[in-house]
Every structure is written in structure tokens, then in C-alpha cells.
Amino acid sequence: MAGSVNKVILVGNLGRDPEVRRMNSGESVVNLNIATSESWRDKQSGERKEKTEWHRVVIFNENLAKIAEQYLKKGSKVYVEGQLQTRKWQDQTGAEKFTTEIVLQRFRGELTLLDGRAGGGEQSEYQGGGSDFGRSSPLEAPRGGGQARQPAATSSYAADLDDDIPF
Amino acid sequence: MAGSVNKVILVGNLGRDPEVRRMNSGESVVNLNIATSESWRDKQSGERKEKTEWHRVVIFNENLAKIAEQYLKKGSKVYVEGQLQTRKWQDQTGAEKFTTEIVLQRFRGELTLLDGRAGGGEQSEYQGGGSDFGRSSPLEAPRGGGQARQPAATSSYAADLDDDIPF
């Protein structure tokens, strides 16, 4: 269809560490579980309410997949831009299921770490568009040895994210 | 969570007329099925490819629901802004299902008709935000006339869902 737009913009926190799948082609595909939430005061009861929504993000964009793998961890706050895609699959009983995901296709989408201060001043923002754009040095000088990403500090917030993840 | 954003922006075409459900409160909730699609030339085969994605949009915003009911029809091109929401339900066999929708909550979201020329110069854009903003005259002088689209099946929401497809 000439003239369509399919765009999702999320700012939220990872409910768990990124899941990395290595493809036969050598490329990686990274899955993120991202929580967004809203809070408000109920007009009737006066109570504070909060509702968390969980989003499944799939990163095929190679540069962004690398960055996700290297810099994101449970609890990280990120800006993500991708497109909606619903795919059909069958569970073990053969029942038809649908899953809607936010997909960052090859060369497309955006991913920006919003709390990058932790971890030593490294940046990790990257725009999906161009091959000559975005941060290159993190890719050239990746996480290196064992001093790397600490195993997902069980900070209070990250802990909150632990339950109720539907996927 | 302090600091989260959950936003979907679509430009696409309605696959069928809006579905309007009248609530007991007197308010209407409108469902839209919107198609977005992408086309590209396959690098291997050189063939033209196209992929269409279908989106289920649910409008709780009263002003936008009115506009959708009055001005949108099968084939209309619209700009829609809402938020992602996944809800769990059970099909007739008791199997658990998830459906992800783009929701325009009360006072929130945006809806703009992009091919309003047809139909006699009527405008129908409206921003969800403010009570003193947006087009009011279409609401004051609705489509009227007998030629109009019939005022929407009062099917229950549950009834709409009792088949094995997501929408």
C-alpha cells in the first residue's frame, strides 16, 4: 500500500537480560522484554493504581543486536523504535496462537540506552539507519574480558520486574 | 514506572467499516481494522514482494469514537496514535489466548482522516487531548440523512472474539 506507516515507540525497562539467538548465517537475533507502565489516581476510590504492560521486542538489525547484547541487561531503561508484527504459531497441542512483537528489521529501527552512566561512561546509542552513522567504538572495542557487564544487579526495581512476565 | 512511553503510530487503510459497540453508560467503543503494508524488491529473485500487516485498534476516547463512527468507512486512510495493550482471553475450548491491540484511551490518542476529500468537504481530524480543541462542528452537525452507514452492530465484545482468529 502506498502510504502506510507502522511505528512503535517505547521507553521502558528490560524485565530480564536480552536473549540472544545465534543464526546459522552467523548473525544474532536479540529478544527483549520491555515493561512500560502507567499510574494514576482512581477517581472513585482515590486509590493509586498502576498497570504494567509487557512488550516483546525482536531485533534483526545487526548493529542494534550487537549493542543490545553488549550493553543491555535486566533493568536497563531503553528507547526502542520498531514496527508491529503479528505472527501465527502452534503450541505443543497444535493450537493456533498469535503473538504480536515490535520488530527492528535489518537496517531499520532505533535503540538507545537511557541509563548508560552505569558501566563506565560507555555510550550505546545507535540509529538503525546508516552504515556510516552511530557509535562505532563500542563495536570496535567491545565488552572485552571478565570485567564485563555485571550480572543484572538485583536492584529493587529489577526485582519488581521479575514476576508477571507473560513470555 | 517513572518514565515510560508506550506509543504506536499507524498510517493505513480500514479493512472494513468501523465496528461500534454501544456501552451501558451510553458511550460508544469503536473497533478499527487497519492494514499497513510494505513492498520491496527481493534481492535474490528480483521479484516484487509485498507484506500486509493487520492492526486491531480500539477507541475508548469518546470524541474520537464519534468521529470514527461518522467519518470512517472501509478503505479510509487514517493516521492513528494509541498505545499497545495485550489482553488475555479464553476461546470456546477454554484455551488461553492473547490479543494485542492499539488502544486510544479516554482523553488520549489521536485519529486523523487522511483522505477526507471524498464525502463533501467535511473535516474529521481531532486530537484526543483537550476538551476545547479539535473540530467540533462535525459533532454538532453529524452526517444525518438516510443514506448513512448503519449505526453499527450492537454485537457483544465477547461474541466478536469467539472464533479462533485474533480479530
Add this chain to the structure above:
Amino acid sequence: MAGSVNKVILVGNLGRDPEVRRMNSGESVVNLNIATSESWRDKQSGERKEKTEWHRVVIFNENLAKIAEQYLKKGSKVYVEGQLQTRKWQDQTGAEKFTTEIVLQRFRGELTLLDGRAGGGEQSEYQGGGSDFGRSSPLEAPRGGGQARQPAATSSYAADLDDDIPF
């Protein structure tokens, strides 16, 4: 700054034909003037009000520049996505001026024609991201013919700016 986003999304109409500048490199840079407008009913007076905003868009993305040149004309409705950029310049009196533009950098941004029906079924949507994505056939089989829009003033950029208005 790790973690920043600078994004503009416009849906509006071209106030005049695209302006194309041919660079020494052989690439083209295209400028668009896009109008967006809002209408509302004034609460005090009850009068209908309308306000139009004009936006200057600059397309460095080569693929999108080609599409703009070939398919857009005065009155076209487009979806544009780019980033804000303010540049300083001096008018003929030496006075300092600032102009803010929506810029589609190389490999970045999006441009989609929203009223492509006119012109014979040609599509012209294109996503800025990938080199293997988007419409290729319009590029392979461009508008041709002598009836075409003239290939754009080769005025220098400075020349365009030497009056006292921002664009």
C-alpha cells in the same frame, strides 16, 4: 550524549513544488515546504479558527530525495520523519539569523506519499533505512517524458537564503 532522541513527524501538504539542488558530488538535496494546520472552535466567540504552520524540510537522504523529486508536487500530502536542526546564517546586512529545519540525513528519515492515487498507480513510499528495502521500481522507471517537472533550479543554497524570511 548517550541516550538522546530527536524526531519530528509531520503529515501535511506541500505549499509548492519541491526545490532540488544538484550538488557537485552529483547528489541532489531537496527542500520541501510543508503546511500543517489545526482548526478548532473558539470557546469565547464560538467562531471557527484555523492556524497553519509552515515547515522547512531538507532531504539529504539520496533515495528519498529522488522520490521527492519524482513524485511530489505542490499540494501533495506526505508523511515525513526527520530530525530538528537549527543553523545560523547571516542575511545581507550581516545580521545573525537562525533557521530551524526538519532534516532527513543520509540513510535516515522517512518519506511517504499519502495521496499517490493521482499520477497513474505509481507508488512512492520509501523507508530511509536500508539499501535493500523500499520501492525500487519507481527509481528504475522514473517519470520520464517531457511533460515532467523541470529539473529544479540550480540556485546555490546561500542564494535561497538571502531574503529576510526563514524560507
Add this chain to the structure above:
Amino acid sequence: MAGSVNKVILVGNLGRDPEVRRMNSGESVVNLNIATSESWRDKQSGERKEKTEWHRVVIFNENLAKIAEQYLKKGSKVYVEGQLQTRKWQDQTGAEKFTTEIVLQRFRGELTLLDGRAGGGEQSEYQGGGSDFGRSSPLEAPRGGGQARQPAATSSYAADLDDDIPF
């Protein structure tokens, strides 16, 4: 114009404390200076490059103005959503000037603090749309006494923002 969209999305840091102007009506209008920046490696020289863009944000939305006043300070990272507006003015010599701003109109726009952890677990996100939505408790229990917002810690980053602000 039926069918137009004028939207800006920024994630960036405040270059200085919010500027609050009290109107005769008793309402406040808040101005923010927000920096976004990009970094990349230059293909020719191999050098790291960085470019910062400054944005002037004007908040007429009362709820968001309150939140900006209470919770934002120099260096704060925010998500802002508003619309582009260019206004003409005259400098002291009578010369005509144009300034483009990101405006959050009454009942419109969004503002979300992205580094709210500092300051005692207070949230400050708020969606501009609805009167019954968004966080209310920060408004009911504002900054309170002297323990309040520390005077814009001259952290290294904030310090970097100090120079080169064009407005």
C-alpha cells in the same frame, strides 16, 4: 487542513533549570532548553565526532508545567512530546527574527522524567491528555520543605551543557 500531524519527540537533557513565568491568569508557562546529541566516527579521518542540537520547549499545559517546575532541573533527562511552532518577533534594533519552538499546548503534549530515581523515589511522568489520568500525588504532595530538589548538582555532564547554549 483535514489530516495533518505536527509532532516532535525529544529525549534529551536540560541545559539549565526550567524557566517559569507566572501569567496574570495565575497559570505558569515553563520554558526548557533541551540538548540532544549524536556521535559518530568520521569515515575520512576516523575521528570521533559529536554534534549537539539545542531545542527550546514551551509548556502551556498546566499539569505538565507544574511537573516541570517541581521535578526538572539542569541536567535532567526527559522525554518530551509537543508540536513545532515558529513565531516572529523583533529584536531591540527592530530586526525581524524567527524562533522555532516545541510547544506543549493546553491539554496536549507529554513530558516524562527519565532519571527520576534521584530525589527519593518520586515519580513525575504525566500524559497531557486527560484530566483524570496521570500522576496526581506529586501535585498533591509537592516538593515540600528544604530537603527538596538539590540545586542542580554541577555534575560533569550538566557542566558540559553550560556553554554554547544559543538561547
Add this chain to the structure above:
DNA sequence: TTTT
């Protein structure tokens, strides 16, 4: 200068 567009569009409705």
C-alpha cells in the same frame, strides 16, 4: 505557499 498547502489543505479542508
Add this chain to the structure above:
DNA sequence: TTTT
């Protein structure tokens, strides 16, 4: 089920 739309649109090109």
C-alpha cells in the same frame, strides 16, 4: 478485510 485495505491500499497501490
